[in-house]
Amino acid sequence: MPVTNVVIAGVGGQGAVLASELLALAAMAAGQDVKQGEFHGVAQRGGAVFSHVRFGERVHSPMAPRGRVDVLVALEKLEALRYAHFVKPGGIVIVNDYKVEPVRVGDQRPYPDEAIDFLRTKGFRVIALEATHVALDLGDHRAANVVLLGALSRALDIPDTAWERTLEERIPEQHLELNRRAFAAGREATFQTLTVLA
């Protein structure tokens, strides 16, 4: 099978790296070769963070080439714009309808509030979710990453059992129930079943 490429992007502290690790573990549980390459370091101090997850029969490069990503998951709107050029024409962008103002260095233009509409005009299949608010309603805004993973699961060819096993094995006991509910909420919020490989 061809390699599936996913990029997960966000602001340091939002859980983009954990989300990508969960995806990589789920792909491994589904019997795929997998590579997950991430950018971190000082990124936990609120900077831009991104991670590539690639899975299939045999994966070489840790990062997908530009224009070849099947799904971009963005935990923040500006971060969706930052990595959209990695997405293939007509590819899927799952974006948290949530704004985190960056500290201004140099570029003084206003924050691009129109990010989601702009991505639609570029021909991407955009799914916008208020994942942070969904997570807040469930009890913790930090579960937004797993809400978006639930939405992502609709777009990928990974069996439910692999996802369930991964959450169970990777999430600490005291947070497991919250994360299960966050994952389910993300799935439910994404009505149409998406198929990357179609």
Next chain:
Amino acid sequence: MGTVTLMSGNDAVARGAWEAGVAFAAGYPGTPSTEVLERLAAYAEVDAHWSTNEKVAFEEAMGAALGGVRSMVTMKHVGLNVAADPFMVFPYAGTNAGFVVLVADDPGMYSSQNEQDSRYFAKVAKVPLLEPADAAEARSLTSAAFELSERFRTPVMLRTTTRLAHTRGLVEPGTRTESERTPFSRQVSQYAIPVYARFRRVELEEKLGRLREFAEEFPGNVIEEGGPAMGVVTHGIPYQYVKEVCPEATVFRLGMLYPLPQRRLVEFCARFETVFVVEESEGFIEQELAGFGIRNVIGKARFTNVGELSADLVALGLTGAPIPADLSKEIAVLPRPPVLCAGCAHRGVFTTLKKLGVLVTGDIGCYTLGCLPPYEAIHTTFCMGASIGNATGFHRAGEDHVVAVIGDSTFLHSGLPGLVSAVYNQVPTTVVLLDNGTTGMTGHQEHPGTGHTLKGKPAPAVDYETVVRAVGVKHVEVVDPWDLVATERAIQAGLDHAGPAVIIARRPCRLLPITRAEARVPYRVTLEDCVLCEECMASGCPALVWEPDGPHIHEWECAGCSLCAQLCPTDAIVAAEVA
């Protein structure tokens, strides 16, 4: 054999070392190398500890290897600069038990102050150099490095890069083989280098000759036959990019980067009209090939030595495929630099330093962010420990108002000698020691000032006040950086003092579990009292956001440091429980 698991390159290096029976490991934290030692410490059989700096770590691991147990030292590329002294001398003696030096380079400078291709260090030191291409190979080559080290009685350098260190892939772990201790025996002619160096120098050259022969046979140097149209010589992560974009090429993948297998490379390159050398950072392999008299090579002319390579850049170099542009020309893709956390203790210091308008020499840690808006307080940042020596130098050049800022871990790493020099030479250097009780930027490692070891055991904690007084600093003051008035008074008093002064700004990092568990009282803006002067925004706090109607505080993010309230001229910001 164990079941296949997902491991980062760093996890896999630690696993390979453990399987090879490593008994002792030391290091100093540095992205992207840090997790190797953390993972090693998690194995009960491995005695692992953080050292004060890379030179000390190297010498400790070197001592353990001489003492007869397999040992490892871990560091990032700039750490090897600090450890370069023993690294260059130890090969003259050669090791007793297996000794591996893990060095992680950072092409692209994701978390570093420079790009530095450590492969040249191996050549200068005349030690064999191995470099894996993925996590699975990181495990197997680490084990192989110990074998190689004992076979030739030489230190072996294992080089990784950020992309290798931080990429997870599938690894099939093996079991641990305990290694026998080979006791040290006194051989002055081998281990007391200065007297006997001339003899050892000749032997080192002979050893290198034997290593060259070994390289010809080394199974980690692999030719993967593809089509006859394209021949590529590559290594490490760039190998993965080549396979991604040109699966049909015939590829010579080098797992041993120094010394190179000259005969095999001459033979390989003769098969093609032109051979591409795809390597990250400098043209190290390309230059070696030129030294072998191989002329039909295209390397750095097509593949930049600046920054990190990618599948896209390799495709551009090999086939001319264009790289899609990002969206920044069409919409405001604003940069998002990292910021100091809400409640970060550094914030009060930088707000104060900006107000005082002094020249600030910086150092390495989260606090390098003090050079960015809104603080714009730091003037220079170079390398570990440089702040104090730089400040002394600025004084010598005639600058009167200079402050050095340095973190606690960095101070213990290499700041102390600079302070001793300032005292000795009677220069009125003012140092603000940012004591947040941890090694913050690399992810909260213990250090000699924290009271705990890498293995989590209690340890004596360095008493900074006593240390700096003992080396002769007369003016020493401790201040809470959450208190702006006290911080300003303390730093000003340090500047006014005629001799060297140390101000210790002490408050634990906000991300430490112990701080996170503390009760906090978030602050709130009373908009009726707000005059929209934006003074609070000078704090640069991520919990504080400017909405159309004025400033708001994200209460879930607010640490309750009250810095914004102290900056507010109309008392419009108050503790939430008071409001």
